[in-house]
């Protein structure tokens with residue numbers, strides 16, 4: 001059968017060229033050539049597979065693990081044969097349906113040649129997995145498609161975790177071995193023009209669909225390659241969704257609307273994966289459509305709904321160590337681009353100086369996130385970043401600068417039951433001596449734990465009127481005094 005997706009010189013019984021994947025069972029022999037009198041490797045594999053009684057590859061429940069192992073071995077063999085037979089350069093332009101049909105046809109041919117018979121269900125599964133191997137990201141593909149998965153975390157070939165509803169779960173997805181995992185990593189990073197190997201052992205990238213990707217390979221990653229993927233969600237959570245999920249209360253939403261609309265400078269603080277970027281994105285919906293907003297990120301994740309948005313993404317250096325464009329470079333340039341507001345995805349380094357200056361000099365209404373565990377901690381982190389950036393300034397001056405730049409700190413947190421909540425909203429009110437003064441306006445009051453591990457609690461105001469209440473009123477956001485009154489537990 002002729003097809004443009006087939007190699008013209010394909011020989012089905014030759015050993016596959018690199019990248020090769022060693023079948024588990026024959027891993028020890030995979031680097032040795034066949035000795036005298038022995039059958040060629042591929043034929044030997046086929047014989048081994050043939051030796052599996054046909055009836056056994058199939059439905060037996062108690063032999064499920066064994067069956068899965070055999071299917072994996074068969075998949076390895078078929079994958080090698082597919083690589084031998086498929087014209088990889090023609091795949092780029094292939095239609096999915098054509099390619100699926102072609103893969104099905106080749107596997108049928110090859111299985112007939114090997115004398116392997118599979119039931120319908122296994123055959124379909126094999127074809128789907130082979131398609132994912134050839135075109136996509138192999139074992140990761142179903143996890144990427146699974147809408148309920150937020151994060152995918154790979155700790156070497158045999159331990160793949162996912163995060164669902166704020167909780168980590170170990171999956172039964174496996175790579176065949178480290179080489180298989182490395183091949184998939186290589187496929188991902190080369191598609192975005194990057195490289196990862198021993199001399200360049202980690203990489204941060206954005207996948208085609210917008211997902212954030214990070215990988216670190218051995219020997220720096222000691223027990224096998226480490227991969228983390230934060231999946232991109234087309235439908236970002238909005239304020240209403242977050243209120244609906246119990247991430248914050250309606251009163252807090254009304255307060256935040258007033259704060260963002262009246263151009264207070266806001267910092268969203270939180271731990272890793274606590275929902276900082278999601279919160280920042282949701283808060284940005286309160287920005288007026290007339291304003292020009294510039295966003296600066298290391299990995300472009302924000303999706304602002306306004307019409308006048310300019311997005312920037314920093315760039316790491318190339319292999320020769322040149323061509324880097326840092327967040328600070330973007331920020332400095334942004335100041336010359338007549339922004340009404342600047343949003344920095346995450347402040348983590350030297351750009352802090354320019355961010356604080358921007359907040360202090362006419363670009364009020366700017367926002368950023370910061371990795372910290374409380375409002376006070378966020379201020380210390382800012383101080384440290386200023387110190388690390390090499391600027392010599394007395395600590396009091398640094399604090400004064402922070403106190404006048406930052407108006408509001410929203411603390412996001414992932415609680416132990418996996419729920420993500422805004423656990424505190426704190427206003428920065430000025431300086432008292434050498435200390436930045438603050439007042440907490442809203443918080444999440446935890447009251448107990450349900451037997452199923454769910455946290456019981458409620459949002460409450462802290463009984464203080466906003467420091468910015470007068471500003472809100474002048475701008476037309478006359479929040480009722482009642483929203484500042486504490487709520488008793490039910």
Ligand SMILES: Nc1ncnc2c1ncn2[C@@H]1O[C@H](COP(=O)(O)OP(=O)(O)OP(=O)(O)O)[C@@H](O)[C@H]1O
Nearest residue numbers: 150245247270271272273274275276277278279420
């Ligand atoms: N309140 C929420 N309820 C449910 N899911 C949420 C909530 N907030 C965020 N998420 C989800 O949690 C994941 C992590 O959120 P996000 O990227 O905003 O965290 P982050 O703090 O910015 O993480 P990082 O520290 O890695 O930058 C996302 O998949 C997001 O959709």
Ligand SMILES: [Mg+2]
Nearest residue numbers: 276277278346
């Ligand atoms: Mg983030």
